[in-house]
Structure formats: structure tokens, C-alpha cells
Amino acid sequence: DAMVIQNPRYQVTQFGKPVTLSCSQTLNHNVMYWYQQKSSQAPKLLFHYYDKDFNNEADTPDNFQSRRPNTSFCFLDIRSPGLGDAAMYLCATSRPQGIETDTQYFGPGTRLTVL
Amino acid sequence: GQNIDQPTEMTATEGAIVQINCTYQTSGFNGLFWYQQHAGEAPTFLSYNVLDGLEEKGRFSSFLSRSKGYSYLLLKELQMKDSASYLCAAKDSNYQLIWGAGTKLIIKP
Numbered sequence: 001d002a003m004v005i006q007n008p009r010y011q012v013t014q015f016g017k018p019v020t021l022s023c024s025q026t027l028n029h030n031v032m033y034w035y036q037q038k039s040s041q042a043p044k045l046l047f048h049y050y051d052k053d054f055n056n057e058a059d060t061p062d063n064f065q066s067r068r069p070n071t072s073f074c075f076l077d078i079r080s081p082g083l084g085d086a087a088m089y090l091c092a093t094s095r096p097q098g099i100e101t102d103t104q105y106f107g108p109g110t111r112l113t114v115l
Numbered sequence: 116g117q118n119i120d121q122p123t124e125m126t127a128t129e130g131a132i133v134q135i136n137c138t139y140q141t142s143g144f145n146g147l148f149w150y151q152q153h154a155g156e157a158p159t160f161l162s163y164n165v166l167d168g169l170e171e172k173g174r175f176s177s178f179l180s181r182s183k184g185y186s187y188l189l190l191k192e193l194q195m196k197d198s199a200s201y202l203c204a205a206k207d208s209n210y211q212l213i214w215g216a217g218t219k220l221i222i223k224p
Contacts, residue, residue, distance in 0.1 A: 042119070042202070042214035043158070090157055096210065103148070104212065106157035 003027070004107035006091050012113045013081050021076040021110045023091030032074040033104065034066060035090040043090055049074060050096075078112075086114045117141045119215035121203050126221045127193055135188045135201050135218045143208020149177050149188045150202040152217065158202055161188070190220075198222045 004025045013019040023032065030051050035043040047056045049068045063085070065077040078085055088109045096102035118140045127133040139147065146165040150158035164170055164179035164186060176189040188201055200217035207213055 040123075040200075040216065040219070042216045044214075045212070088155075102210070103160050103163060105160065109157045111155070 004091060004093055004105055006089075006107035006110050008110060009108060010111050010113070012115060013078075014115050015083065016080045019078050019081055019112065021078075021089050021091075021112070023074045023076075023107055024072050025091075025093045025107075026072070027093055027095070027105065028071065029093035029095040029105075030071065031094045031096060031102070032068060033090075033092040033094070034064075034074070034076050035092065036085075037088045037090055037109075046076070081112070081114045083114050086112055088112075117207060117213045119203055119205060119213055121201075121215045121218045123216070124219045124221065126223060127190075129193055129195060129222055129224050131193050132189065132191050133193060133220065135190070135203075135220065137186045137188070137203035137215060139184050139186070139203070139205040139213070141205045141207040141213055144181060145206040145208065145210055147177075147179055147186045147206070148204045148212070149175075149186075150204065152200045152202055154199070161201075193222050195222050195224070 007022050033048040034046045037043040046060045047066050063079050067075045088111050090109045091107040092104040094102040094104045121137045148163050149161040151161050152158040162177035169178045174191045179186045200219045202217045203215040204212045
């Protein structure tokens with residue numbers, strides 16, 4: 001089945017220790033998104049790639065970086081995790097079709113714990 | 116500013132009907148989505164409305180009024196597995212999704 005896969009599902013890191021979360025997709029969608037979601041809050045868009053074009057949200061901290069080496073894979077790097085970065089990180093994909101809907105499909109998420 | 120408002124929490128009884136409301140204020144409008152999110156899991160797509168009116172999909176229906184900036188999600192014949200958060204998200208003129216914080220729906224036997 002076509003899907004969005006995130007690894008790992010659970011990640012524990014230490015304060016200040018770099019961590020990388022990964023996302024892959026078999027949907028062949030050209031847009032990939034990274035969201036941060038804290039408990040009982042709306043998902044917060046960190047950045048997205050439209051093909052190879054990187055789009056950073058204005059309020060995304062520099063501590064968060066992303067790489068998309070090819071259509072299928074996207075990585076989220078947190079250079080120096082702080083306690084406030086503990087959250088669920090969601091990867092999503094979509095294929096925009098002009099003015100029509102481009103539904104976002106989500107992976108299962110990675111829950112990050114910072115000790 | 117852009118904003119999505121939906122109730123924080125609702126409670127309903129198994130087998131009943133519940134309506135979850137959402138109001139939105141966005142710069143332009145290009146459609147409204149409803150997602151279901153079970154605790155600790157990712158959101159899953161439920162419905163999309165871009166024209167006024169009701170879209171029915173099995174036990175779930177979604178309604179949109181663009182003039183009022185208003186949508187609702189209607190869940191019929193509630194089952195215990197429907198206990199989840201329901202997220203409303205509106206697409207603005209830049210095709211960016213503006214998300215609500217979600218409505219936690221609690222189903223009681």
C-alpha cells in the first residue's frame with residue numbers, strides 16, 4: 001500500500017544532543033511537510049518542500065533544519081534539542097492539483113522526548 | 116490574523132449524533148478539511164469542502180458556509196472508536212493550511 005513512513009516512532013535524546021528524524025513516502029507526492037504538534041494543540045508547520053524548493057516558516061527556529069535528498073525521503077534535523085522541543089513530529093505529503101484539493105496525508109509521527 | 120475556532124471538548128453517547136462546529140477567518144479561502152486524530156497517532160483525512168453545502172460520507176458528513184466562515188462535522192450512530200480529536204483546517208489564499216487545535220470528542224456508553 002502507498003503510504004507515509006516515519007522512523008523511529010519514538011525517539012529519546014538528551015538535552016543538546018543532535019537528533020535526526022526521517023520520513024519516506026511511496027505516494028510519489030511532490031510536496032512534503034514537517035509539523036510539530038504538542039499535546040492538545042494544532043499542528044505547527046515547520047517547513048515544507050515543493051519538489052526541491054525549500055520553504056521555511058518565518059517562526060521556525062534555526063535549531064530546526066531539513067533535507068530532502070530525493071522525492072521519497074525527507075529528514076528533520078534538530079541541532080540542539082531543548083526541553084521545549086519535546087513533541088510529536090509529523091511528516092505529511094500532498095500533490096497539489098491547481099486549485100483543486102491537495103489533501104495532506106500524514107505519517108504515524110515520531111514522538112520525541114528530551115531528557 | 117488568521118484563526119480557526121472549534122470547541123475544546125465535547126461529550127456524546129454511543130449511538131447518538133454529534134455536531135462539531137468550526138469557524139474560520141483566513142486571508143482568502145481555498146477549502147476546508149476535517150481530520151480525525153486518535154490519541155498519540157497522526158491525523159487521518161475525513162473530508163474536504165470547497166463549495167457551500169453538505170458532503171456526506173457514510174456516518175460522517177461535513178457542511179460548509181463560505182459566507183459565514185463556518186463548517187461543521189456531523190457524526191451519526193456514534194461508536195466508541197469515534198473517541199478522538201477532530202481537527203478543522205482551512206486553506207488560505209496561499210494554499211497554506213491553517214489548523215485548529217482540535218475538538219476532543221468523548222463517547223460514553
